[in-house]
Amino acid sequence: MSAETTTTAGPFDATLSLQPFPGESPVGPSLRYDPVYDAIREARRQDDPSLPMGVWQSAPKRADWDLAIRLCREVLEQRSKDLQVACWLTEALLHRHGFAALAPSIRLLADLCEAFWDDGLHPEMDEDGDVGARVAPLEWLNDKLPTLLQTLPLTRSGGPPPVGHSFAEYENAQRNQLAAVRDPRGVVAALARSGGPTLVEIEASAQATPVAFHRAHHDWLGQGLVAIDILAAVLDERCGRQAPGVTGLRDTCLALQAWVDTALRAKGEEPVVMFAAATEGTESSGDDAMAEDGLGPAYDAYADPNGTTGDPADAPMFGGGPIRTREEAYFWLAEAADFLIRHEPHSPTPYVIHRALSWANMPLHEVLMEVSRGRNDLSTIFDFLGFNFAELSQQKGGKSGT
Numbered sequence: 001m002s003a004e005t006t007t008t009a010g011p012f013d014a015t016l017s018l019q020p021f022p023g024e025s026p027v028g029p030s031l032r033y034d035p036v037y038d039a040i041r042e043a044r045r046q047d048d049p050s051l052p053m054g055v056w057q058s059a060p061k062r063a064d065w066d067l068a069i070r071l072c073r074e075v076l077e078q079r080s081k082d083l084q085v086a087c088w089l090t091e092a093l094l095h096r097h098g099f100a101a102l103a104p105s106i107r108l109l110a111d112l113c114e115a116f117w118d119d120g121l122h123p124e125m126d127e128d129g130d131v132g133a134r135v136a137p138l139e140w141l142n143d144k145l146p147t148l149l150q151t152l153p154l155t156r157s158g159g160p161p162p163v164g165h166s167f168a169e170y171e172n173a174q175r176n177q178l179a180a181v182r183d184p185r186g187v188v189a190a191l192a193r194s195g196g197p198t199l200v201e202i203e204a205s206a207q208a209t210p211v212a213f214h215r216a217h218h219d220w221l222g223q224g225l226v227a228i229d230i231l232a233a234v235l236d237e238r239c240g241r242q243a244p245g246v247t248g249l250r251d252t253c254l255a256l257q258a259w260v261d262t263a264l265r266a267k268g269e270e271p272v273v274m275f276a277a278a279t280e281g282t283e284s285s286g287d288d289a290m291a292e293d294g295l296g297p298a299y300d301a302y303a304d305p306n307g308t309t310g311d312p313a314d315a316p317m318f319g320g321g322p323i324r325t326r327e328e329a330y331f332w333l334a335e336a337a338d339f340l341i342r343h344e345p346h347s348p349t350p351y352v353i354h355r356a357l358s359w360a361n362m363p364l365h366e367v368l369m370e371v372s373r374g375r376n377d378l379s380t381i382f383d384f385l386g387f388n389f390a391e392l393s394q395q396k397g398g399k400s401g402t
Contacts, residue, residue, distance in 0.1 A: 138244045
């Protein structure tokens, strides 16, 4: 079974982590050798339960993600602006809240770099200006997070308690099934020993998962991709050729979103492509009112195995701040249109917005042909865009006659 996530809700304002400290240093001192660093490491530490314990049959150590989150927040909000601590917070939030934590966590990293890079953000750069030490935590995150994301549940069915299966389990089941074709007896024995779910079990769980759950995960992964692109853009600006890559993280999110979209289509639901960032070949590059650990209460609704509460389109919009990329601009336009469709279905505005969004990657001549339906009728186009064609023609004629 996939990694467990929980959904405790409560007030948390992420902007507290972005407030500069009073005094000479807005970033505070380095806490690398402070006891709090060791305390966070110990809270994160956990034993692999699959490894043999030998003669010492003590219970394996489990990570205390709640404690890790609390300690990381206290550091960022009260003592030091530190990318290493922010990366640990990202890890803990994902363990605690799953994909709902992806976008706000990554956006916090981008905002810390944007706000405090020139003020001595920790870890500090070398005296010669080399950024290697500062971006090392982000390189660690790009290596660490893909594996973690692949262990988070993408299905939720059965119960109580409900069962969730992850992308990692799905890939393992695929490998087992392929091996079964080549060596049926050996694979059956291996499956019996591993206890891993089969493809049939995972696909059945996906089919029984509420549509709202999968739509929410599609949206969370989409928001995460926007946040990843924003982080990449900030790092490119600050680091130039030394910028750490986010390709591993981004490619993983794309693969996970594609899996969720396949699950939606299997139920006759077409996922909405909200922005161009979630397409192959783009490398450039939460409201801050989140729940207790940075998330809104919406996750509880989407986690409902019966799908009786929560509209995935009502998920809290994580991010905030100015729009920085074309992809993000289109993303928010689509979100605004979806909101209006739900709350003002009689209004033509959201439908016009969606129509306009469908033109995002079309050249102008194709848009004009679509709007005029192939006719050489400019008045149709001007009428659609809200201009009075006759009046404009008269104005042009009057000017040419003077």
